[in-house]
Amino acid sequence: MIGPHPFQSVGEKYLRALREAADVEPLIVPGLVPAGEIDPWLDRVDGVFLTGSHSNLEPHHYGASKGDDDFLFDPLRDQLSLAVIRAALQRRLPLFAVCRGLQEVNVVCGGTLLQRVHEQPGHFDHREDLNQPLDQQYAPAHKVRLRPGSLLALAAAKEEVEVNSLHGQGIDRLGDGLQADAWAEDGLIEAFSLAHAGQYCVAVQWHPEWKVAENPFYLALFEQFGAACRQFAANRLANSSSP
Numbered sequence: 437m438i439g440p441h442p443f444q445s446v447g448e449k450y451l452r453a454l455r456e457a458a459d460v461e462p463l464i465v466p467g468l469v470p471a472g473e474i475d476p477w478l479d480r481v482d483g484v485f486l487t488g489s490h491s492n493l494e495p496h497h498y499g500a501s502k503g504d505d506d507f508l509f510d511p512l513r514d515q516l517s518l519a520v521i522r523a524a525l526q527r528r529l530p531l532f533a534v535c536r537g538l539q540e541v542n543v544v545c546g547g548t549l550l551q552r553v554h555e556q557p558g559h560f561d562h563r564e565d566l567n568q569p570l571d572q573q574y575a576p577a578h579k580v581r582l583r584p585g586s587l588l589a590l591a592a593a594k595e596e597v598e599v600n601s602l603h604g605q606g607i608d609r610l611g612d613g614l615q616a617d618a619w620a621e622d623g624l625i626e627a628f629s630l631a632h633a634g635q636y637c638v639a640v641q642w643h644p645e646w647k648v649a650e651n652p653f654y655l656a657l658f659e660q661f662g663a664a665c666r667q668f669a670a671n672r673l674a675n676s677s678s679p
């Protein structure tokens with residue numbers, strides 16, 4: 437809501453990272469597009485990027501009940517994202533998911549979420565301090581261990597990196613066909629990819645779009661996504677011109 441009017445918006449930092457780091461041109465799909473009408477949009481793109489959001493997935497999407505928290509929900513986002521993810525997986529479209537986006541892909545693949553990670557025994561608080569300036573909120577917050585051989589480990593050129601952390605929810609059960617690629621020190625899965633190698637799909641719980649040009653690891657993640665989109669576009673062209 438901006439004043440009395442509802443708006444649909446996307447954070448500029450995501451658009452900058454896509455244009456300046458991935459070197460792709462973002463197209464913003466309105467949340468009003470019904471799930472059954474996304475095909476014409478997906479026919480025109482070479483990849484899908486899912487942003488973060490302060491809102492949470494409605495728990496019924498993963499068989500859980502709403503707690504008594506005053507969580508912010510966004511059913512339009514839910515219905516659009518979940519439909520786009522299903523179609524992107526079916527089309528083998530490159531898929532890069534950040535924070536809420538990771539949670540959405542996990543749920544589409546049959547996984548579940550912890551609604552309050554900080555209340556789980558053995559987990560620490562992964563939320564940002566909203567009273568701090570943005571540079572502090574998006575500063576490196578904890579280490580993650582990267583799966584050897586993963587695209588993340590390739591991007592980092594090492595097996596442990598520090599990442600920012602701005603989320604109250606997280607992966608409980610990892611979805612079918614997904615492989616964990618990063619773990620926080622408290623064991624929380626912080627990133628995953630598809631277990632099969634036939635499609636670029638990287639989902640991370642942190643925010644690599646933040647000042648992406650100043651962080652070689654974050655930059656490499658967007659460059660990988662941009663390369664995957666261009667490969668998809670080249671394959672599409674080759675298939676369309678082959679007899």
Ligand SMILES: N[C@@H](CCC(=O)NCCCC(=O)O)C(=O)O
Nearest residue numbers: 488489490491535536603604605
């Ligand atoms: N609401 C979910 C996901 C958190 C998230 O995506 N935060 C993004 C903050 C704003 C932004 O940078 O886009 C959770 O709390 O786990």
